Amino acid sequence: MAKTLFDKIWDAHVVAPVNGGSEVLYIDRQFIHEVTSPQAFDGLAKRGLPVLRPEKTVATADHNVPTANQHLPIKEALSRFQVDKLTENCEKFGVQLYGLGHAYHGIVHVIGPELGITKPGMTIVCGDSHTSTHGAFGCIAFGIGTSQVEQVLASQCLVLKRPKRMRITIDGELSPGVLSKDIILYIISKLTASGGTGHFVEYAGSAIRALSMEARMTVCNMSIEMGARGGMIAPDEKTFEYVKGKKFAPTGAAYEEALAHWKTLYTDEDAVFDTEYHYNAEDIEPMLTYGTNPGMGIKISEQIPMVAKVDNPTTYKKSLDYMGLKEGESLLGKEVNYVFIGSCTNSRIEDLRLVANYVSGKQKADNVYAMIVPGSKLVEDQVKAEGLDKIFRAAGFDFREPGCSACLGMNEDKVPKGEYCVSTSNRNFEGRQGPGARTILASPLMAAATAINGKIVDVRKNLN
Amino acid sequence: MEKFSTIISSAVPLPIEEVDTDQIIPARFLKATTREGFGDNLFRDWRYHADDSPKEDFILNNPVYQGQVLVAGKNFGCGSSREHAAWAIHDYGFKVVVSSFFADIFRGNSLNNGLLPVQVSADFLHEIFTAIETDPNTQLKVDLQAQRITIVATGASEQFDIDPYKKMCLSEGYDDIDYLLSQKSKIEEFENQQVAW
Ligand code: SF4
Numbered sequence: 001m002a003k004t005l006f007d008k009i010w011d012a013h014v015v016a017p018v019n020g021g022s023e024v025l026y027i028d029r030q031f032i033h034e035v036t037s038p039q040a041f042d043g044l045a046k047r048g049l050p051v052l053r054p055e056k057t058v059a060t061a062d063h064n065v066p067t068a069n070q071h072l073p074i075k076e077a078l079s080r081f082q083v084d085k086l087t088e089n090c091e092k093f094g095v096q097l098y099g100l101g102h103a104y105h106g107i108v109h110v111i112g113p114e115l116g117i118t119k120p121g122m123t124i125v126c127g128d129s130h131t132s133t134h135g136a137f138g139c140i141a142f143g144i145g146t147s148q149v150e151q152v153l154a155s156q157c158l159v160l161k162r163p164k165r166m167r168i169t170i171d172g173e174l175s176p177g178v179l180s181k182d183i184i185l186y187i188i189s190k191l192t193a194s195g196g197t198g199h200f201v202e203y204a205g206s207a208i209r210a211l212s213m214e215a216r217m218t219v220c221n222m223s224i225e226m227g228a229r230g231g232m233i234a235p236d237e238k239t240f241e242y243v244k245g246k247k248f249a250p251t252g253a254a255y256e257e258a259l260a261h262w263k264t265l266y267t268d269e270d271a272v273f274d275t276e277y278h279y280n281a282e283d284i285e286p287m288l289t290y291g292t293n294p295g296m297g298i299k300i301s302e303q304i305p306m307v308a309k310v311d312n313p314t315t316y317k318k319s320l321d322y323m324g325l326k327e328g329e330s331l332l333g334k335e336v337n338y339v340f341i342g343s344c345t346n347s348r349i350e351d352l353r354l355v356a357n358y359v360s361g362k363q364k365a366d367n368v369y370a371m372i373v374p375g376s377k378l379v380e381d382q383v384k385a386e387g388l389d390k391i392f393r394a395a396g397f398d399f400r401e402p403g404c405s406a407c408l409g410m411n412e413d414k415v416p417k418g419e420y421c422v423s424t425s426n427r428n429f430e431g432r433q434g435p436g437a438r439t440i441l442a443s444p445l446m447a448a449a450t451a452i453n454g455k456i457v458d459v460r461k462n463l464n
Numbered sequence: 465m466e467k468f469s470t471i472i473s474s475a476v477p478l479p480i481e482e483v484d485t486d487q488i489i490p491a492r493f494l495k496a497t498t499r500e501g502f503g504d505n506l507f508r509d510w511r512y513h514a515d516d517s518p519k520e521d522f523i524l525n526n527p528v529y530q531g532q533v534l535v536a537g538k539n540f541g542c543g544s545s546r547e548h549a550a551w552a553i554h555d556y557g558f559k560v561v562v563s564s565f566f567a568d569i570f571r572g573n574s575l576n577n578g579l580l581p582v583q584v585s586a587d588f589l590h591e592i593f594t595a596i597e598t599d600p601n602t603q604l605k606v607d608l609q610a611q612r613i614t615i616v617a618t619g620a621s622e623q624f625d626i627d628p629y630k631k632m633c634l635s636e637g638y639d640d641i642d643y644l645l646s647q648k649s650k651i652e653e654f655e656n657q658q659v660a661w
């Protein structure tokens with residue numbers, strides 16, 4: 001029978017059926033971090049259980065870590081305690097930790113792929129909703145809660161109900177200045193923040209195939225922002241090339257064997273999806289959000305929708321009030337004082353190369369504080385090897401050390417109350433970047449252009 | 465996990481849609497390493513001013529509304545996977561959340577913590593909001609066995625769905641780990657057949 005890519009991978013991981021239609025699903029890899037794991041280890045300890053397969057879990061400290069002076073002890077007591085707890089738990093339970101100071105340290109969804117831990121056909125989980133990032137390799141990867149982190153530690157399995165399948169096809173060619181971040185912001189603006197709920201998404205079409213692996217990760221990363229359980233892209237030559245030679249990728253005969261398997265990972269021609277959407281890449285422009293969820297997005301040429309046009313006016317008005325924006329307004333020309341380039345959505349080397357290329361020889365506007373936070377130590381090293389850090393500094397940007405940083409404002413990197421921040425991260429929720437902060441989500445190019453101009457501009461009009 | 469049985473209680477209405485888990489419990493309160501105590505910071509930034517004084521107009525600060533049931537607008541619990549959101553709601557004293565639509569991860573997290581997500585139709589949700597607006601003491605009955613939620617005064621009721629396995633777990637106070645540990649031999653058998661990565 002014709003199968004979707006999703007079903008091929010899922011079926012290959014079913015350990016046993018459970019009464020009522022759920023299944024026990026085997027998990028190939030779990031990533032953990034300091035915020036959503038302590039209670040899970042605690043639970044194990046209380047039950048007197050070991051980690052069943054410690055070699056299948058990899059840990060990093062990313063959410064809570066400072067992005068300056070990482071060689072010094074963490075100043076903030078609670079953050080330090082949480083990071084220490086992770087170290088202690090990893091030692092006690094035999095889990096590999098890429099903590100602060102380690103050459104492989106970084107944001108969990110950046111390090112998995114760059115180390116070759118993430119490979120096609122795997123099931124991958126993490127106590128973090130952006131685990132869908134790994135789906136770019138043709139994986140079933142999704143975020144879980146702490147109780148489930150504990151379950152995977154204890155049994156390497158989860159009890160799950162198979163989600164529905166959705167395919168989103170984007171055909172055509174992106175215009176210059178339009179990035180994969182714009183594709184996903186565009187999709188979410190069409191489907192809303194809940195449009196994907198209950199589904200696992202496969203992204204397909206010529207515009208997706210044309211993307212690099214890193215750009216594909218940006219698309220899959222934000223699948224959760226439309227409520228989807230995860231997102232995936234069938235692996236192809238680009239995927240195989242990307243994985244090849246990575247630190248933990250198979251080599252020699254093992255690589256050839258894996259490759260033969262990876263090549264079977266695609267959706268069969270006649271496979272049926274529960275839901276399908278089609279869009280044209282030509283219709284996509286640089287995107288911006290204006291509200292307090294990622295579904296509230298518009299093209300740069302559009303105006304903020306009128307209250308009369310939406311179906312939840314109370315929630316909508318609350319959102320615009322929080323953002324200090326008005327219906328019918330355009331975001332073009334809006335003065336912005338903060339720019340954040342980073343997060344598991346857009347902090348990989350390609351993102352930073354794009355930014356460096358754009359800001360090279362320019363100066364940030366005086367009103368702007370702009371920070372660039374690499375996704376990992378390896379990205380940071382690469383930036384330095386290519387001399388991009390010098391370009392950033394010359395342009396007046398603050399180039400920092402890796403971590404989640406202002407994506408969620410758990411460390412000291414916060415946006416002050418009432419200030420606008422054009423951010424390459426993935427969430428514009430109230431207070432996400434600090435209490436009262438107003439987040440406008442955009443691509444790395446749009447963020448760079450905002451920093452240079454001190455206000456929002458259409459990056460297509462001043463590309464290098 | 466404690467066993468879940470039938471609940472009859474008044475409810476707290478939160479007629480806002482797309483309530484994300486960053487609102488339920490902001491990231492800066494996720495630094496604890498235990499599951500307890502998150503209820504104090506439930507809806508922190510909607511509930512308190514920056515100086516920690518309560519915001520009078522927020523529903524949790526209005527003594528008229530009490531109870532073990534939280535009733536909220538659609539797409540409740542979207543965003544971050546933080547289970548701390550379910551812990552905070554449960555720790556505050558809620559046993560049930562009613563909405564016309566739940567985000568997937570939040571739904572799962574709730575079920576793993578003895579907090580029952582009850583999904584009702586948009587019409588019935590509206591009916592509940594109206595009933596509470598008319599009488600803040602409106603009693604709701606949530607019967608897990610019968611999978612039914614009832615507005616006691618009017619008798620209006622609606623059936624709700626729950627996965628049979630999860631229903632069993634909730635009513636018996638079991639959790640997935642108990643179940644998964646019982647599957648150990650099957651898991652090992654699976655591992656022996658699986659190609660090594
Ligand atoms: S960068 Fe942001 S979204 Fe990504 S894992 Fe860190 S906190 Fe989560």
